[in-house]
Amino acid sequence: LIVTLSVTLTKKGAKRDDNTATDNNDNVVSDPPTEPPLIVFSPHPTPAPTIETHQDTTPPTTIVPNEPTSAPNDENTTTVGEGEVAVDPNDGETPVVESPSMPTVPSPAGLPPTDSPPPPEGDNECLTYTPTTRDVDPFLQCACSNEVAFTQAWSQDVLDKLDILRDMLPAEMLPPDQGLSSNKCTAQNKALYWFALDLVDNAFVELTNVERLKQRFMLAFLYGIWNGKEWTKMETSSAAADDSTAWLGTNSECNWFGVECNDLSRLTSLHMANHNLEGTIPSLLGELTELNHLDLSNNAMSGELPSEFFFLANLVVCDLGTNLLNGTLPIEMTILTNLNRLNLKENYFTGHISREYGDYLTNLVHLDLQGNALTGEIPQKLSSLTKLTALSLADNANITGTLPNELELLQQLEILRLYNMNLEGTLPESLFLLSSLKELRLGENEFVGTIPPALGALTQLTYLSVESNALHGSIPTELGSLSKMELLTFAYNTGLFGEIPTELASMTDLVSAHFAHMPLLTGTVPFCALPDENIPQYLVLDCTPEVDCDCCSSQEVNICSTHEATSVDRGDGGEVRRRAQAMLR
Numbered sequence: 001l002i003v004t005l006s007v008t009l010t011k012k013g014a015k016r017d018d019n020t021a022t023d024n025n026d027n028v029v030s031d032p033p034t035e036p037p038l039i040v041f042s043p044h045p046t047p048a049p050t051i052e053t054h055q056d057t058t059p060p061t062t063i064v065p066n067e068p069t070s071a072p073n074d075e076n077t078t079t080v081g082e083g084e085v086a087v088d089p090n091d092g093e094t095p096v097v098e099s100p101s102m103p104t105v106p107s108p109a110g111l112p113p114t115d116s117p118p119p120p121e122g123d124n125e126c127l128t129y130t131p132t133t134r135d136v137d138p139f140l141q142c143a144c145s146n147e148v149a150f151t152q153a154w155s156q157d158v159l160d161k162l163d164i165l166r167d168m169l170p171a172e173m174l175p176p177d178q179g180l181s182s183n184k185c186t187a188q189n190k191a192l193y194w195f196a197l198d199l200v201d202n203a204f205v206e207l208t209n210v211e212r213l214k215q216r217f218m219l220a221f222l223y224g225i226w227n228g229k230e231w232t233k234m235e236t237s238s239a240a241a242d243d244s245t246a247w248l249g250t251n252s253e254c255n256w257f258g259v260e261c262n263d264l265s266r267l268t269s270l271h272m273a274n275h276n277l278e279g280t281i282p283s284l285l286g287e288l289t290e291l292n293h294l295d296l297s298n299n300a301m302s303g304e305l306p307s308e309f310f311f312l313a314n315l316v317v318c319d320l321g322t323n324l325l326n327g328t329l330p331i332e333m334t335i336l337t338n339l340n341r342l343n344l345k346e347n348y349f350t351g352h353i354s355r356e357y358g359d360y361l362t363n364l365v366h367l368d369l370q371g372n373a374l375t376g377e378i379p380q381k382l383s384s385l386t387k388l389t390a391l392s393l394a395d396n397a398n399i400t401g402t403l404p405n406e407l408e409l410l411q412q413l414e415i416l417r418l419y420n421m422n423l424e425g426t427l428p429e430s431l432f433l434l435s436s437l438k439e440l441r442l443g444e445n446e447f448v449g450t451i452p453p454a455l456g457a458l459t460q461l462t463y464l465s466v467e468s469n470a471l472h473g474s475i476p477t478e479l480g481s482l483s484k485m486e487l488l489t490f491a492y493n494t495g496l497f498g499e500i501p502t503e504l505a506s507m508t509d510l511v512s513a514h515f516a517h518m519p520l521l522t523g524t525v526p527f528c529a530l531p532d533e534n535i536p537q538y539l540v541l542d543c544t545p546e547v548d549c550d551c552c553s554s555q556e557v558n559i560c561s562t563h564e565a566t567s568v569d570r571g572d573g574g575e576v577r578r579r580a581q582a583m584l585r
Helices: 138-144 156-168 179-183 187-201 210-225 283-287 307-311 331-335 356-360 380-384 405-409 429-433 453-457 477-481 502-506 570-584
Strands: 002-004 038-040 096-098 153-155 259-261 267-271 278-280 293-295 300-303 317-319 324-328 341-343 348-352 366-368 373-377 390-392 398-401 415-417 422-426 439-441 446-449 463-465 470-473 487-489 512-514 539-542 557-560
Touching (some): 138 187, 187 210, 331 356, 356 380, 477 502
Parallel strands (some): 267 293, 300 324, 373 398, 398 422, 446 470, 512 539
Antiparallel strands (some): 002 096
16 A cells, blocks of 8 residues: 655754754744645545645645644755654655555545546536545535535544544445445435535534434435436435435435425335436345335336345335336235335236235235236235235236136225236136226137126226127127226127127217227128217227227227217317227226
């Protein structure tokens, strides 16, 4: 390890044997005030660069704690102690000496090293400070050094606070590397130095409040590891100093955007949906044990869930949907027995749905595993989740088997999405005992048999989809009881035949109806047989050539309108089509 001492030399005066400085008349003079220590990190343990001095400029003073600097004996020499070398003030170079032992902090140098990466071009923030500025935000420093190393100087106050933090925080929260390697721009290091700087400048956290120390550090760490500089819904205080909700601001972390705390200022909720987050879910997240609401949905989180994630025993809402998470669907999720909402949809989880989900997650109200790569069958034990109002296993094309009859126990269920799977068998009568259902989507499976007339008992339905199966027979007239229906699709069931029941005309709230690719259907769309004033105001119809849709404008995607707009308002029709497509999604 190479250490550089930059010594301020005085051309007049001497040092007496008792180390008292004197002038040329041997009068005792007091030492000039000393600047606080200036610590500058280098990304590589290389010798310090040459520093040019000028007659009219005094080089900066760097102080190594507990090592007094030497004063000059005369104009051209310097008294030195053991392990030091004499310096000619006109030499223009800073001496280089070897340290007899490894220091506990990176070795200081008079100026930033020349091998630090240059600031990225076009980053105006990197031009707002000079290389010798003290105590600059470490997140900014690392951004301006292409994440290689810190480039700025730290005062002794900051280093003292850093030592306090290392003593107070649990060992598992600290970076494993120390010494020169602590110059690395890791998320933990950036959070540590930011927090040390924050403690010098602010007084939001008492040093005796360990839980609050952990919390503020953890949020700074998450900001670093989840690429906070690119978040879409907030900026850091450096860019929005007047924003009281800015992350890494000078205010309480409980006021940061997306953060909620209880009356004891303990973090309870983290709402970070649609923020452009990216990175993995760190094991340190398990330290936020008071967390009961976590929403990281619609981001770019990747990797597997760490085992420490399941330390969050107070979680009530866990929404990790629409990310890039992978690995086996964790059975450890069943440890979180307080969950009432679990959303893991649209990720890359594999494996089967464990029956333990039904055994232990009995407080669940919402379970969404849609859009993964799950396999196996729907476990009967899911019927134990009697508080469920929404269950979605759709878009898992390798889930096979039949619908368990036990699903009839889910009497509070309002939404059931089982489309685009590989389910087979007939539609069980027990399914139509779920009288609270508002949305039933069973399309794109391998169901066979007829449509049970009992389906008409689900009078709360607004969305019914059984398209792309192998159903046959006629459409039951009992479906006329579904007067609240907004979207209805039977398409691609080539075995359905006969006339579309006129009773369907009671569905006056319909937005979209689909009867395409069913060549055995005949007759007239029932809405066309109604008086003009009773036709649904806006309706997208997907018809077949064998079905009469003469109240509509085409035999493909038709738009029915009221008699007040018989020419069809294309703008409104487009809006209806968009609404229908949104419902289909």
